[in-house]
Amino acid sequence: MTAAYELPTWSLLPARPDAAFDRLAQTVAEELDAPRALVVLVSKAGQVFPGAFGLPEPWASRRSMPMSHSISKWVATSGSPLALRDAREDPEFASGPSVQDLHAVAYAGTPLWGVHGQPIGVLCAIDTRPRDWTGDELATLHRMADESSRQLRFRAIELAEQEAHAVAVRDDSAAQSAAEAARAAFVLAEADADRARVVARLSTALLSAETLPDLLHTVDRLVRSPLGATTVLLGVAEVGCPELQVWSATAGSRSGPVARLGVDDAHPLAAAMRERQLVAIATPGEVRALPGLRELPGAGPVLAVHLPLGQHHSDAALLVSWRQPRQLDAPVRAVVTDLARPVGHALDRVLLREQRLRLAELPLGPSGPDRR
Secondary structure: OOOOOOOOOOOOOOOOOOHHHHHHHHHHHHHHOOOEEEEEEEEOOEEEEEEEEOOOOOHHHHOEEOOOOOHHHHHHHHOOOEEEOOHHHOOOOOOOHHHHOOOOOEEEEEEEEOOOOOEEEEEEEEEOOOOOOOHHHHHHHHHHHHHHHHHHHHHHHHHHHHHHHHHHHHHHHHHHHHHHHHHHOOOOOHHHHHHHHHHHHHHHHHOOOOOHHHHHHHHHHHHHHHHOOOEEEEEEEEOOOOEEEEEEOOOOOOOOOOEEEEOOOOOHHHHHHHHOOOEEEOOHHHOOOOOOOOOOOOOOOEEEEEEOOOOOOEEEEEEEEOOOOOOOOHHHHHHHHHHHHHHHHHHHHHHHHHHHHHHHHOOOOOOOOOOO
16 A cells, blocks of 8 residues: 655654553553553654553563554554454564564554644554454544544644743853853953843843743843833744734734734845844835834834744744934844844744644544644
8 A cells, every 4th residue: 555644754752651641541451451552653763652551571661663564654654544353464564563572463543643634643452362343442542542633732832842941941041151251251351241141131031931922022121221222023924924923012002913024025024034144224214114113113223133943833033123323333233143042932932832822722623633
């Protein structure tokens, strides 16, 4: 049979026990009266078992196995359930590790679906003797696979959010260390020390930001004093979207975007995101006003910088501007450039948190993955 789906490049969970999926495997084994049950996640590198019940050693400790001759590989690449009365009688599986090492005689498995509608693994029950699986047993397995798929999608986003936070914490520690080093060399590098302190304060303050308004007001509060800036804008574009949603820290109590820009627009916010570099506009007359945003352009210059996002599939840029003329010298440009990293990591966490909350609110469909 020709595979309908390619294996994922990587597994969304590591090769170690996960308490929630171990409990799920035990429930599957009890419901189907099977000696073994597995939550299997597949990738091009192999298969891992975050959930397992009745798994013999050394696999119970290793929680991984190569994909060669894997029964679960067939289910994952076909996207179809599979029920075998006796895998030893099937020439495709009889000599594989699943049969030889796991003593998988009777097998019933159904796909687990990821966020993007691709199989990412298999929920399966295994018996060590031949067995005819009943329709009720297979329906039970399918229902539990739907529930498990939802858990996996939620867990994947949760882990990505945790990793984004961990990156921010590491960056915050690095920023604090850089600030300390700069303070020790203050006499020789006063400008560098000032810049490091600004970035360190912002990095620490952003760790508690949970929403886009939180993030914007934190940035706005911390750049007004050292930089004298009067306007802070944030542009965010979803993957494949031709527009940036523009958020303002000075738009009163509004909680949504204040304007939209085309990603190909000549505005510095769009240009910084598109070109992934600092954009400096010294003459304010060159900046086109955004509809519904009175505070831009002002009487002073503009700096816009691309924001790096590590986990969320969006693109973004930050804009800082002044109402009074000022020189866009190297120290000012360096500060705005250095701000991009902590602001980008904070935005990464905020967008992942919003995605996780939306997913948690979605109802579970009658069968199969949520395809929204």
